[in-house]
Amino acid sequence: MKFIFKKFTTIFLIGLLSISASASELFNYSGKLTEENGNSLQDGQYQLTFRIWDNQTGGELLWGRTLPVQLVNDDFNVLLGNDTGQAIPSTRFNRIGDAFSLSETFVEVSIVSLPDGTPSAATFPRQQIASAAYAFNSQRARTADNGTPSGGIIAFGGQVAPEGWLLCHGQELNRNDYPKLFAAIGTAHGTSSETTFNLPDYRGSFLRGVDGPDGTPSDRDPDSSSRTAMSPGGTEGLNVGSVQNDAFQGHFHRVALGSSRGGTKGGSSLDDSNNMDVIDSNGEQVFKTWHTATEVETDFTNGEPRTSSETRPSNAYVNYIIKF
Numbered sequence: 001m002k003f004i005f006k007k008f009t010t011i012f013l014i015g016l017l018s019i020s021a022s023a024s025e026l027f028n029y030s031g032k033l034t035e036e037n038g039n040s041l042q043d044g045q046y047q048l049t050f051r052i053w054d055n056q057t058g059g060e061l062l063w064g065r066t067l068p069v070q071l072v073n074d075d076f077n078v079l080l081g082n083d084t085g086q087a088i089p090s091t092r093f094n095r096i097g098d099a100f101s102l103s104e105t106f107v108e109v110s111i112v113s114l115p116d117g118t119p120s121a122a123t124f125p126r127q128q129i130a131s132a133a134y135a136f137n138s139q140r141a142r143t144a145d146n147g148t149p150s151g152g153i154i155a156f157g158g159q160v161a162p163e164g165w166l167l168c169h170g171q172e173l174n175r176n177d178y179p180k181l182f183a184a185i186g187t188a189h190g191t192s193s194e195t196t197f198n199l200p201d202y203r204g205s206f207l208r209g210v211d212g213p214d215g216t217p218s219d220r221d222p223d224s225s226s227r228t229a230m231s232p233g234g235t236e237g238l239n240v241g242s243v244q245n246d247a248f249q250g251h252f253h254r255v256a257l258g259s260s261r262g263g264t265k266g267g268s269s270l271d272d273s274n275n276m277d278v279i280d281s282n283g284e285q286v287f288k289t290w291h292t293a294t295e296v297e298t299d300f301t302n303g304e305p306r307t308s309s310e311t312r313p314s315n316a317y318v319n320y321i322i323k324f
Contacts, residue, residue, distance in 0.1 A: 025081055025082055025097040026079050027100075028078075028079055029078050031076055033046075041074055042114070044114075046068070046071050046112075047068055047112035047113040048078070049065070051110070052096070053105070053106045054104065055106065061090065061091050062093050063098075063099035064088025064091050065088060066085055067085025071115075082095050092176050093176065098179055107126060107127050108124065108125075109124045110122065110123040111123075148323045149184065150323055151322065153168065153321070155318040156320065157318060157319075158319065159319065162321075164323060164324065165324065166322050167320075168199055170190070170203075172196050173196060173197060174196055175195055175196065176195070181322070181323075185199075185241075185322075190232055190241075198230075201230060202320040210240055225238075228242060228243060229241070230243045
């Protein structure tokens, strides 16, 4: 049996179910199926496959679903979305909105089986969807994706990332699953293959603005040349994604001498039996001490010392999340 796909219409239904962009990406596709001689087909439930391509012939398969479709008087109407039907393997995108983000898209319809279960291999010529990208992108512009572009990072007070966001825990993602996020951040935070990329891992870290241009002492990060990659395959030096270990700035303490061959070193009390070397910031000996210190560069008002395994300011925990 041969079939004719006589006509089709497309209507964009965006935002009917939810204000959330990912849940509201629905494509209403309508068409008419008849036999080649014009006779009507049996009413009933057909298994149809819908594929979205980037070219009229050949090209790359962008998105696809197989699902049951009811045919009544040769007409059918179906809502295609991210949660409808069975996903077609080996597609570039998982989200229909990403497929329609390209400048040109083409829809291909195939009959998988008839209402009685008889298999079919009928595939109809691809139809161009000229306005799809505009319709989906216009909706995204209106909702503005919560005002944050892909790759935007904010501090978040919850434990689970909200819809459209991911925790910045260094996860490895597939580039095809998150095309906009990959376009924004690339492999700056690491990658293990040509098909993956890493999210930043900000657990336990403070964020710092990129400095430049050459890492000299006049810059705001004089040690920028020593910055390393966050994960293998990531960026180093003066680039987003590079990291530094904790450190304590090198320094020295002033020693004031008394009238009797004495001196001080960090407030230590020294006598004849406890002579010590006093050195400068370069590690060179300046003099020896024999007697009690006479002056110390401190006001002794710091209170109880706070010691720990790191040097840190007062802080509070948040989760950093990234918009995809």
